Amino acid sequence: MKQNKRVGVIIEVDGNLSKVGMYNETNDSDYIWYGDILTGPKVGAYLTINQNDVKIIATVFSEKIIDLQNDVSNDEFDNTFSKNSIKRIISLKVKGVIENNNFHVTSKYVPMIGNVVTLTTKDELNLIYGIYKNELTVNIGKSILEEYDINIPVNRFFASHIGIFGNTGSGKSNTLHKLYKELFQTKYAENMKKRSQFFVIDFNGEYTQENQFALSDEFKKVFTINTGKCGGQKLPILKDYILDADILSILFDAKPGTQVPFLRNAMRTYNEKVRNSASTFGQMEIGLLKRIIVSHKSVNANSLYDWVEVAEKMNVNTFLLDKLKKLHFYNDYGNLKIEDGYIDGEQLSQYGIKELKINEIEDDVISIIEDSSEFEKLKYFLAFQRIYVSAWKSTNLEYINPLFKRIENSLNSLEKVIDLVDNISDSYAFMNIISLADANQETTRLIPMLFSKMIYDDHKEYVTSCKTVKKTKHLIIDEAHNILNGQIRRNSDDWQDYRLGIFEEIIKEGRKFGFFITIASQRPSDISPTIMSQIHNYIIHRLVNDNDLNMLINTMPTLDKFSFQMIPSLGQGEAVITGNAIKVPILVKVNKEKVIRPKSDDIVLTSLWEDIDDFSTWL
Ligand SMILES: Nc1ncnc2c1ncn2[C@@H]1O[C@H](COP(=O)(O)OP(=O)(O)OP(=O)(O)O)[C@@H](O)[C@H]1O
Numbered sequence: 001m002k003q004n005k006r007v008g009v010i011i012e013v014d015g016n017l018s019k020v021g022m023y024n025e026t027n028d029s030d031y032i033w034y035g036d037i038l039t040g041p042k043v044g045a046y047l048t049i050n051q052n053d054v055k056i057i058a059t060v061f062s063e064k065i066i067d068l069q070n071d072v073s074n075d076e077f078d079n080t081f082s083k084n085s086i087k088r089i090i091s092l093k094v095k096g097v098i099e100n101n102n103f104h105v106t107s108k109y110v111p112m113i114g115n116v117v118t119l120t121t122k123d124e125l126n127l128i129y130g131i132y133k134n135e136l137t138v139n140i141g142k143s144i145l146e147e148y149d150i151n152i153p154v155n156r157f158f159a160s161h162i163g164i165f166g167n168t169g170s171g172k173s174n175t176l177h178k179l180y181k182e183l184f185q186t187k188y189a190e191n192m193k194k195r196s197q198f199f200v201i202d203f204n205g206e207y208t209q210e211n212q213f214a215l216s217d218e219f220k221k222v223f224t225i226n227t228g229k230c231g232g233q234k235l236p237i238l239k240d241y242i243l244d245a246d247i248l249s250i251l252f253d254a255k256p257g258t259q260v261p262f263l264r265n266a267m268r269t270y271n272e273k274v275r276n277s278a279s280t281f282g283q284m285e286i287g288l289l290k291r292i293i294v295s296h297k298s299v300n301a302n303s304l305y306d307w308v309e310v311a312e313k314m315n316v317n318t319f320l321l322d323k324l325k326k327l328h329f330y331n332d333y334g335n336l337k338i339e340d341g342y343i344d345g346e347q348l349s350q351y352g353i354k355e356l357k358i359n360e361i362e363d364d365v366i367s368i369i370e371d372s373s374e375f376e377k378l379k380y381f382l383a384f385q386r387i388y389v390s391a392w393k394s395t396n397l398e399y400i401n402p403l404f405k406r407i408e409n410s411l412n413s414l415e416k417v418i419d420l421v422d423n424i425s426d427s428y429a430f431m432n433i434i435s436l437a438d439a440n441q442e443t444t445r446l447i448p449m450l451f452s453k454m455i456y457d458d459h460k461e462y463v464t465s466c467k468t469v470k471k472t473k474h475l476i477i478d479e480a481h482n483i484l485n486g487q488i489r490r491n492s493d494d495w496q497d498y499r500l501g502i503f504e505e506i507i508k509e510g511r512k513f514g515f516f517i518t519i520a521s522q523r524p525s526d527i528s529p530t531i532m533s534q535i536h537n538y539i540i541h542r543l544v545n546d547n548d549l550n551m552l553i554n555t556m557p558t559l560d561k562f563s564f565q566m567i568p569s570l571g572q573g574e575a576v577i578t579g580n581a582i583k584v585p586i587l588v589k590v591n592k593e594k595v596i597r598p599k600s601d602d603i604v605l606t607s608l609w610e611d612i613d614d615f616s617t618w619l
């Protein structure tokens, strides 16, 4: 029977550290053993401690030599630290146990003096790296020490929230891309496209190339959000979702005292009455105009002027508005100057209606509204609503006016990048890349929040109504520190607070609904601790900043000290993987894709300068 390679014997056990007295000639870095190349007993490597039927798995923690006692009494013959007087000792830290062909983490067994230590075999490594037979996995690279293929179990890894961290240039984007590219090539690829959807929020436009994630255009949509002159693709967003007082309050940064209630009332009327009917819009605003004129003695004298101004903004025919404008002269009492005969009791007279061209104005308003975009319609409606709440002095305009500047700005910039739709089920593909590289700062702040909340709410509603999770959604955010910054919360900015709240809710509750987040970031310490602590699986590339490292140690229960100490000295593409999906942290070198990879390669200055054959580059 094939015997395992024996390398030493336990000579001391102290707490969770054990010492092994090594046999002679066990100091090689690798061994060939029955055709397999096994890693020698160096720091970080696995060794197996044999105790009856149980195999205790440990990693090498430190290595040293001790001197055997010098048995010669005379100083002249001191032979300490000479060829035959030293012994190699290594310390081991127990990681878990292989029992009944299964690796698990337990403290049930401890090494005992006299236990024989052997090199860990490939079969044992298989069990340690947590791969069960028949389990679907994706390969992402090789372990650094053993050069052993590292396969990640699909179920336990991708049905979880994933964090990818590392300094700039350490390989995060490549790893992220590699993970999902491999996932899309498993044998379930066909059905996956019917049941799952993926969304990448791409701040730098790294994933917009053809064939990215090895997906053809049939299964992929790229939305290049462009706020500049060139224009890009607009992002489909649900109408119901935007036309909501809470969302608008956040978008317009409405203050709780007067502005939020104003928006709430306005949106109730808008959604119930005027959203789907241009004629109701027309009747309502013309009704307002009539009331202003009829109650000219008690109305806020500016109201008429304001009404006409909004109508002018809407491009209502100026010729029609002419007479109305002339009413805006005050009489001796500071009231509007209304000609006799315009008013009949509590109403405008037929004569007044005719003279002031009220019906024609109404028709014009209706036809303009019919041709307006939803954003324009909303803008006009809110402007009229402002007149409505202030005409009889029930609301002080001072409190509302500042809101209107923001409404104007927000709606104008949103209109450039958002397409309001009634239904998003056909708007998005299997994989969707939302590139914000060409978007201005405000849009970059806004879109990820709006979009994430929308797909989360939509998915949650779907799952709750079906009562089972039949579909999953996966939200992938590269450069996540841009939007998940926990520091800003301390500056008590409502808006940021709300945004973080959304992502915190997703990360706390999403799993139940089959909604999973993957975030990649250079600065884990900047990310809100609530979010960090809910991540299930981590891939950590090189990180050197102390704050970031401390954040990791505080939020990652599965990270061991050895792996932690390796983080600052990892090379490009090398990473520690740890978390629920795997039993022990793994040091891995992620395979770099040769052709299809994110647009994020290091710039090689010398080759940039070397071959300039294209003169146009000078222009
Ligand atoms: N697994 C890998 N093996 C070898 N080189 C890699 C690997 N992954 C990435 N690289 C190289 O490292 C460089 C940076 O990679 P990448 O863009 O993935 O880093 P990043 O961590 O996302 O950086 P940033 O924080 O700036 O976005 C690229 O030149 C890439 O080719």
Ligand SMILES: [Mg+2]
Pocket: 172, 173, 174, 478, 600
């Ligand atoms: Mg990157």
